[in-house]
Structures are given as C-alpha cells and as structure tokens.
Amino acid sequence: MAYRENEAEAHDEEHHEHHIMSPKVLIGTWLGLMVLTGLTVGAIKVDFGAQANLIVAMAIAGAKAMLVCLIFMHLWFDQKYNVMIFFGSVIFVVLFISITFIDTKRNEPFRDAYDATNKPTPEGRVLVEPTVSPISTSGSDAAAQPGELKVPEHQKPKVPWPSQLPDTPRVAPTAH
Amino acid sequence: MKNFSGLLMNSSLDPAGFWFPDQASQNAELVDDVYFFIYWVSIISFVIIVALMVFFVRKYKRNKPDHMPPKQSDHNTVLEVGWSIPVGIVGVILFYFGAIGYIDAKTPPSDAYVVNVRGYKWAWEFSYPNGATSTDLYLPANTPIKLVISSDDVLHSFFVPAFRLKQDAVPGRYTEFYFETKEPGTHHMFCTEYCGTQHSTMGTRVKVDPETQEKVMDPETGQPMVENQVFVLPQADFEQKLKELGNPCEGLDAASCGKLLYAKKACVGCHSVDGSKIVGPTFKGLWGSDRKFADGTSAKADENYIRNSVLNPKGQVVAGFNPVMPTYQGKLSEEDIKSIIAYIKSLK
Amino acid sequence: MSAPAVDVGHADYLKHAKGILSWLYTLDHKRIGVMYLIVTSVSLLLGGAFALLVRAELFTAGPTIMEHDTYNRMFTLHGAVMVFLFIIPSIPAALGNFVLPIQLGVKDVAFPRLNLASFYIWVLGACFLMWSMYDSAIDTGWTFYTPYSSDNANAVSAAAMGVFILGFSSIFTGINFIATINKMRPKGMTFFKMPLLLWSLYATSLIQVLATPVLAITLLLLTLERTMGLGIFNPALGGDPVLFQHFFWFYSHPAVYIMVLPGMGVISELIATFSRKRIFGYSFIAFSSMAIAFLGFLVWGHHMFTSGQSKTASIIFSALTFTVAIPSAIKVFNWLATMKGGAIWLTTPMLYALSFIWLFSIGGLTGMFLGTLNVDVHLHDTYFVVAHFHYVMVGGTLMALFGGIYYWWPKIFGRMPNDKMGRLSALLTFIGFNVTFFPQFILGSRGMPRRYYSYLPEFQDLHQISTVGAFILGVGILVGFAGVVMSLKNGKKAPANPWGANSLEWYCSSPPPHENFKVQPEATDPYDFSGWKWDKRTEGYVRKASEA
Amino acid sequence: MSEAAIDADAAHEDDDHGHHDEPFLGHHFKDHDHQFNTGKLGIWLFLGQELLFFGGLFCAYAIYRGMHPEIFVEGHHFLDVNLGAINTCVLLFSSLTAAWSVRMAQLGNKKGLMLMIALTIACAFGFLGIKYIEYSHKFHEGILWGQLFAPSPEAMEHAMHGVEANSRLHIFFSIYFVMTGLHGIHVIGGIIAYAWLLKRAAAGHFGPNYYGPVDFIALYWHLVDLVWIFLFPLLYLIH
Missing domain, CATH: 2.60.40.420 (Cupredoxins -  blue copper proteins)
Known part of the structure; x- marks a missing residue:
C-alpha cells in the first residue's frame, strides 16, 4: 500500500482496521437495546409531567440511537470524517427544526385568534361563534379599537366584523 | 422613452423622486434614509471595484505570451482582515437601522x-x-x-x-x-x-x-x-x-344596487356583461337559460340557482369552466344577493 | 517536485468507442459531463424562450400577446426550467463532471455508475416536468407556495414530482464529488493545494447533500397534500402555509449558493490563469466558499420578512444575512488583488470573468438593500428583487458558465472556439443584461410588483427598455453558443494547453484520452504558471525544456 | 435503489479496463482498502441526506406537537402500543442480524452470511406484516389522514371515551401515516437491497478482502432502525 506512506495528511485517515465485532459485544448491545425498549414502554406508566415525559422518552431513544450508531454501525471505530458527516447532519436537522419552531411558536396567537372563528376540520374550515376578538391578539390593547371616530347608531354592519360573526355555522370551500 | 429621459433629468435634482413614490407615512422617511445610505455605500464600492478592474486590465496587459509577472505575491492577512472589517461594520449599521424601522412598523400604539x-x-x-x-x-x-x-x-x-x-x-x-x-x-x-x-x-x-x-x-x-x-x-x-x-345602496333600486355590487365586489373581474367569456360565464342572457354542469347534470338559471352559485360556487360548475370562484358567503348579505339577481335579470 | 509529463497519444475519449449506445451506457465522467452540457444547454434555450415570451408580453401595460393564464404559466416555467433544469446542474454536473476528476488526475469519479444514474435521474425528472407542461403546465411560480399550489387544478403534482426526482440527481452528484475529492486526491495534493474550483465544488456538494433532501420531503408532502388531502400545509384543514415556506427556503436559500458557488470557483481559475499570477489569498477564498456554504443554511428566513414570520425570527435572520456579505466581498477583493501586478490576457473567457465581477458586484451590493429589514419590507416581491437575483444568478452563473465553456471547450472537444464570436457574445450579453435588469431596480423601488401580467401605465417606459435588453441578451447567448458549436466543424485544432494554466487537466491532450492518465500523476501547484512557455507552432503553451 | 448504486460502484467492474486479477476492484481505485473507504464515505453521505429527508418530517412533527400537543395525546389513543413495541423488537433484532452479517462476511463465512441476511429479510417482512395489521385495522375504522379522516363512532368512543376530539386531530394522522409510510417504504427498499445481497452472497462474492456492500447495506438498515427508534416513542408513547 505504497500510496499511504506518501500521503502524510491522509495517513491515519486511510488506515482501515477491518474491525470485527465480537459476538459478545453484538449480543450485549442488542440486550441493552431490548432493556431500554422495555424501559421506555414502562415509563408511560409514570407521569413526570407533560414536558418531562417527552424528555424522558427522547433521552431513552437517544441512548438507544447512540448504541446503534456507535456499535452496530461501528462509528466508534470509524474514520473521523464519517463521524463528522453523520453528526454534522444531525446538527443541521436540529438547526432546521429549532429555528422553524421558534418562529412558529411565536406566531401561535395569530393563528389561535383565527381558529377561534374559523375552526379547521377535515372538511375544511367551519365558522364558529368567536370566543376572543382577533384584534386583541397583537399584544396591544384590545379595548382601543375604533379610536375617536363616532359611528352612527343606525348603521348596521353589512359584512361581519371578526367580532360580530353570524349565528349559523357555515362550511367553507374544501381543498378539493 | 421620452418620459424616461425626463425622469433621468429629474433625478439629478431629486434622487428620492426618481427612485421612490411619495412619502406618505412616518415609516417611509426612515426607509428612504436607510435606502439612500445603502445606495451611496453601494455606488462608492461599485465605482471603486470597477475602476480598479479597468485600471488593472489596462495597466497590467500581457505584452507577449511569455510575459511572466515578476512578483507573485500570494497573500496578505492584514489586508484580508482589513477589508473585511468595513464590510462587517456596514452590515452592523444596516442591521441596526433596518431592525429599528421594522420593529416600529410591527408595534402599534394602543390608540391606533x-x-x-x-x-x-x-x-x-x-x-x-x-x-x-x-x-x-x-x-x-x-x-x-x-x-x-x-x-x-x-x-x-x-x-x-x-x-x-x-x-x-x-x-x-x-x-x-x-x-x-x-x-x-x-x-x-x-x-x-x-x-x-x-x-x-x-x-x-x-x-x-x-x-x-x-x-x-x-x-x-x-x-x-x-x-x-x-x-x-x-x-x-x-x-x-x-x-x-x-349604506351604499341608499336610494337605489334593486337592479342598480346589483350593478354597483357587481363592480364593487369584484364580480366584474370574472363575469362579463357583454357575452364574452372571461374566467367565469357571462351574465348576459344568463337569466332563465339552461345551465349544463361539468358533472353532466343541468338546471335552469333561476333565483335558487344564482343564490347557490354565489354561496357555494363549487357545487354547480358550468361545463367548460374551472371551479375557481370563492364563496361569497359572509361577503354578501341576503339583500345584496337579491340585488344582484335583479341586476342579472335586467341583462337580457 | 517533478511535473507530470504531458500525456499525448492515446485514443481520446470521444473516439474511444463508437455508436450512440457507447454514449448512453458510458461510465466515463467526461462523456457524462458532455451529455449534461448538452441537456442543460437545451434547458437554457428553453427557459430563455419562456423569458423572452414573458418580456414580450410586458412590452405594453395591458394585454400584448397572451392571456393572463398563459403569462402566469410562462413565468412559472421560465423559473422552474431555469432553476431546476439549468442553473443547478449546469456548472457542477456539466463542467464539474468533466473537469473535477482530471484536475485530481484520477481515471474517473468515485462512483461512475452512480454518476450515470444521476444523469438518467435528471432525464427522468426533466420528463416529468415536460409532461406537466404538456398536461396543463404549472402556474404557481417556481416556488410552489401553498395553499395556491395545494388547491389548484393544474399539473402541480407532476411538476413537483419532477423536481423531487431532479433533487436526487443533484444529491447523488454531490455524494460523488465529495467522495472523489476526499478519497482520490493525488500524491502531494492536500486540501490546501487543490485548485479553487474543487473547493467551490466541494462546498456546493455539501449543500446539495444536506439541503436537497428537505426540498424532496417538502415536495413529497405537497404532492400527498394534493392527491390525498394531507393538510399539513393547507390552512383550510388546519395546516400552516408559512411552514411550507420554511421548508422550501431551507433548501432554496442554500440552493442559491449551489447556483453561484461553482461559478465563483470557475472565475477564480479564470482570473488566476489569465493574469498569469498566483491567486491572491488562496486560503481566504477557499474558506469563504465553506463559510458561504455553512452560513447559507442559516439565513433562509430573509425570504420571509413579510410572510407572516414572527418579528423575532425576522430580526435573527436579518442579522445572520449580513454575515454572508463578508465572505462574498472577500472573494471579489481577492480577485482584484490577483489581477494587480499580473499579466492580463483579455481572452473571451477573461471577458466573461470581468463581466462576472461587474454584475456580481451589483448583485451583491443590492443584496444589502434586501437584507435590511425595513427596506426589504418595501422592496420584497417587487422588481427590485427580480433584478437582484438575476444579477447574482444570471450575472453570476451564466457568465461563469460561458466563461467556463470557452475556457474548457478546447479541452473538451479539442477545437478552439471562435474568438470573434466569443468576444461579440460577451459584449452583447453584458450590454443586454444590464439594459434588461438595471431598469428593474428602478421599477421595483417605485413599487412595481413582480409576477404581474399587466401594470399601471406609468411603469411602461422602463418595462420597454427592459424588454429590448432581454432580446439583446438572447442574441448574445445564441452568438455565444454559435461560437463554440461552429468550432466543432471548422475550429482550429486545440493544443494541450492553450491558456498556460497549470492544473492537471492541462497536462493531458485535448481532448483527453479515455482514462485521462495511465498512472495518477503527482499534484502540481495549480497557480504556478512559470513552467510554461509559448509555442508558436501549436499556438499553445508547452512545458519549458528544463522540466519537460 | 441508490444505496445499491453506491455498492455496485464500489464493485465497479468494467470489462475492458478493470484490474484483471481482482474481479470486484474498480479500475480507478488503488486497492480494496481504497475502494472500501471511498464506498463507506459515500454511504455515510447518503445516510446524512436520509437524516435531512426524515428531518423535514420530524420538523413538521415538532411544529404541530408544539402548537397542538392535545392532538398527539388524543391521537395516540387510537394506536396500539403493544404492536408498536413488538415491531420495535423485531427491528432491533434485525439490526443485530444485520450487524452480524457484516461479521460473517469479514470472517468469510458464506453460510453464516446467508443465514444472517435471510434472518434480516425475514424480520423486515415481519415488520411489514405487523404494520399491515395496524394499517388495515385503521383503514377499516376510517382512521385515515387529513381530509379522509372519518373514524367510525365506535372507534371514536373506544379511544376518546365520549370526550369531543380536537378539530385538528386529523393532522396527527397525516403525520402518523406519512412518517410510518415513508419508513415502511425504506423497509421495502432494504428488502430489495438485501435480496440482491443474498444473491451475491450465494455466488460467493464476499470475503475478508471484499465485503463493502454487506457493510454499506447494513449501515442503511441500521438507519432505518434508528428512525423507528424515534418514531416509536414519538407516535405511540405519549401521555
């Protein structure tokens, strides 16, 4: 393998160990995975609180994933670059999910307000009696809508203002 | 083309008038100020880049194919960092003023x-x-x-x-x-x-x-x-x-009110009244005609049909048209629909 | 270090095997590269034809030559064909496939079958896209925004599946390039001794591998939404249309760098070769490619400042956006510094490279307007944006592609392209491009929205200038193609190294032999041009006697 | 299949210019190690893109779970934890056999290799069988995705005990069916790849010098397992 000696930079990288897993390690890992599976199923009997439940479940899944990655996929013995690719991809997934999540979470009130009057169902949105005024969702003061303008009493609204919606629910157009 | 040269002339006096419509909100002032800051930064940078490029091309021309430049300088870290810094500073300034204006436009006062x-x-x-x-x-x-x-x-x-x-x-x-x-x-x-x-x-x-x-x-x-x-x-x-x-229809008869609504409620964009086909069927001669639908059924265009078509347009799609019309439920009152029916009736 | 001997005398790859089947079944990266070059060029002409129809329609304020719906299909097809069929595969898959293994001195890319598979996946994806055109043609814009695309009678599903498939072509090319560069570099070529084109292709490939799958899943969900009523993006069913935009731009912003990074790599090669001077700030250019690739993943939300995205997210994305300005600026400055004190040879490829710098500078600088939050709120979705991204993508990629084609054409086909036509084409595209797109900055600032079939009379003058420019640009591109294609018949026979460049591809004959090199040569210093002297007889450069 | 393409390439045999003494060594590689390392990098890159591909679905999951946690609590009542747990065990066992098949190939044990591959394929079919039971049960009760979500009153009563379901419940099932469905398609892809591998193993292609394809397909199979390791608690184990 003459080419290796000449590639100073790649010397260690290219050295492949042909690591063979012993039956003990393989079976042991598998047993570990089975135990963790039992643990995660068992954990639903215990309530740690809504957030903590998810964290416990994900922690166990993470531990199982690490076992599979490091031993079954022999990442523990693999070249550094392959490890980097895999965990690099994980980092990009996390970035993608977390940034999108931050945005969506912060917009929740704007959607909830809309849902309050237009309920989404498999058949398409259905108008319902509103419980909150959408105008109040911006975070600013809800009481101050019309400002100083005086509206004549006799003028009845022709089109429902979001806080004055019709009594009967109606079915909005469906997607298809 | 005439207008364009006129506008160019104008621009020498008033660049804002050349690039922008009027400023009609408090927000517009800040936007324009930031815009013109970037504008001048860009013009200066661009002129420098192009001037250097043209200058180098003229000065360091290859005289003969074997001409080899004597100095092969390959890097200068101080220079590299040096010219990155102004770019970074401009970035920070732009981000700051941009964000200020943006936050302002997203934060209404309570008496708005x-x-x-x-x-x-x-x-x-x-x-x-x-x-x-x-x-x-x-x-x-x-x-x-x-x-x-x-x-x-x-x-x-x-x-x-x-x-x-x-x-x-x-x-x-x-x-x-x-x-x-x-x-x-x-x-x-x-x-x-x-x-x-x-x-x-x-x-x-x-x-x-x-x-x-x-x-x-x-x-x-x-x-x-x-x-x-x-x-x-x-x-x-x-x-x-x-x-x-x-109260838009005050003092109008039903058909005139319908005509007004026809224009105001954007029916005009898809339905003609002269018999031509736009996006939807024409209103001319609609009243009383036989309608053939995409699903093979048919009906006579009466009050009920028109009312249904307004409120549930995808229910009865006339053959040869796409089901693109949105429902007008909630956008037209019962009175409005009657006025529109009266208007369609009047279009023989 | 002794330089590899110029390798001449084997049967070249074009003559190695005959018949159409020897092309269709070929595993040779050079032939695959040539096939990509042909199909992407056809796509460019097709997309260009759509563009001219769009511009012709916009010549007058009202209806000119087509209906609303036809116009909407034309601009959508222009975008979809140009982005998915042309820009993304053009430089990496066509030029990259040809040049990358030879620059490494290897016989082929790491996975030749996968390479051919990528090509046929591309063809399959393109067929889906064509079928969707034949069926009813999409009118959603190339961005497929929901819910317009989820509730639409047109052939969106077919087109979305086409783009889904094209994505896999792109992913596999990326995998192939990364594996090739990582594992098959020749003796003596460390990462920091690679030609800069390889760095930019490496960065591009990383983006292709990491971003494209997200587009794939997005379009799959869109298709399922249309065919099976899934409702993840459709607000009528409780879905979130802004979520679609997050998904879409997580791919499509990095995709902008898939489009422009290879172009930057080509320009780095051209500037150094034609200045006959070591590239200035090698490691800064190399790192800036990687920085752009990484930062490109973190700024997708700047396409969504007005989309209903939250304030917080917009502010974060705006801040991150300005960080991309630094590596981009570094590249431009380094190219200028390379030219300083060089021996500049104004060949056709160099003219393209210079117009790249001009156009890319405008594209980059106008990016600052759009990264600034409150200014973007005014400019978003207007012609300003249209002009900006055309300056980057067309000014960037198209100029670099033509520069690259004229530069490597002698290597690919063994014929010198027609220099006069090349220069004419460089001039025409440059003028046509600026006349087309500069007025659009003015239109955009004044408030002219994009994707408009008709517009207010006050915008008409600028639109007419733009349309005239588009036709000049079209002529320029046709002349450019004519200049190279005609050389196949009557072009002068190309020497092995017509430009005096020193990366490995210039060490094998033009066109290269079937397996490039009998044995993998040792690496050269790609930016040391001193070893070559002009040879009058072949009108090319040959190694100086002392080293030959 | 893409992973098969990488494997095929790692064994790129080209009649006119291969290494004539080495039937499975590509002409452009220096030796088997070089070929193996390159192929391995290729498959890891492929797995990286698979992660991002599933990442989109996990993102959709995270968004909707963050917005409407109630639909996940309600939705999981419709799923059978036992079947999910059994399927997890089946997949974990197949991962063991997949890892063992690599060992067998490295040792040059042809019979053992074929046995392990056959076991892996059997587990994959087992997994799909159980999935089929789950799916057909749901189809039967009208528990479908998105717009088609129309559960029978009995199914509703069984899961919700008379409590009115959230109006967005159908989105849980959109996510459930897309995630498990795409995962199922990956399982089918794995079966095809393993069938190809079985044929080559029977022909005696693999040994200590050349076992790349066995290793690469096993890596792919472990990734399919990895995805399920997360899907199981995210979809079935909610409370």
Missing part, C-alpha cells in the same frame, strides 16, 4: 385606528369599525393606523408603496402592520404575493368600463384612469365617507 383588510381572489375588502366595507382604502390623515390582514383563500400580500409597507395576507392567521398617515393624498396599492389568474389586477389598476370592457380615459389628461386606490382624507371627509360606505 384599526382597519381590517381581507384578501380574496381577486380583490381586497376593507372593513371599518362601524361595519362599513369598501374596495378602496380610506384612511384619516395624520392618524396612527393598524391594518389587520387576513385572507380567505390563498396567500396575498398587501402593499402600499407610498407607505413603504407590505404584509402577506395568510389564510389561517391574522397578520398586521402599523404606520402613521401624513397629509391627505391618493396612493397606489398592490397585491405582491402571486395569487393566480388575476393577480395583477388585485389592487390599483387601469379602470375598465364594466359594460364595454374598454379603458376609461381621463378627459383632462388623456391618460387611462385608475381605480382601487388608497385615499388619505382629512378627518371630517373621512367620517363623511364612512357614513356613505355604511
């Missing part, structure tokens, strides 16, 4: 006057706190305004260049922005999020006579007239306008 904006294919509908609605936007002058925007069908985007503001109308949620109007004036508005066939007519557009489908010309200037605009009115005029909008 609220107008609801609803986009649908292919028109805007503005509703005011008294329940009045309009297809033009009327705003009081020198007042803080908050627009609460929503959409009935697909994404739209409400854009008023003179306010330097735009915001998407997203179905399933409310979006909003705030600004403060300045002096009374008339401005354009647009839809800037692509929304289908008539996207380009959703907003200020050239006025077309609903009956002849001809452009309407301004008798004084000879230029085409436009409709669907933003009117910033003095406070008193604004209140007067709101009253009128509250």
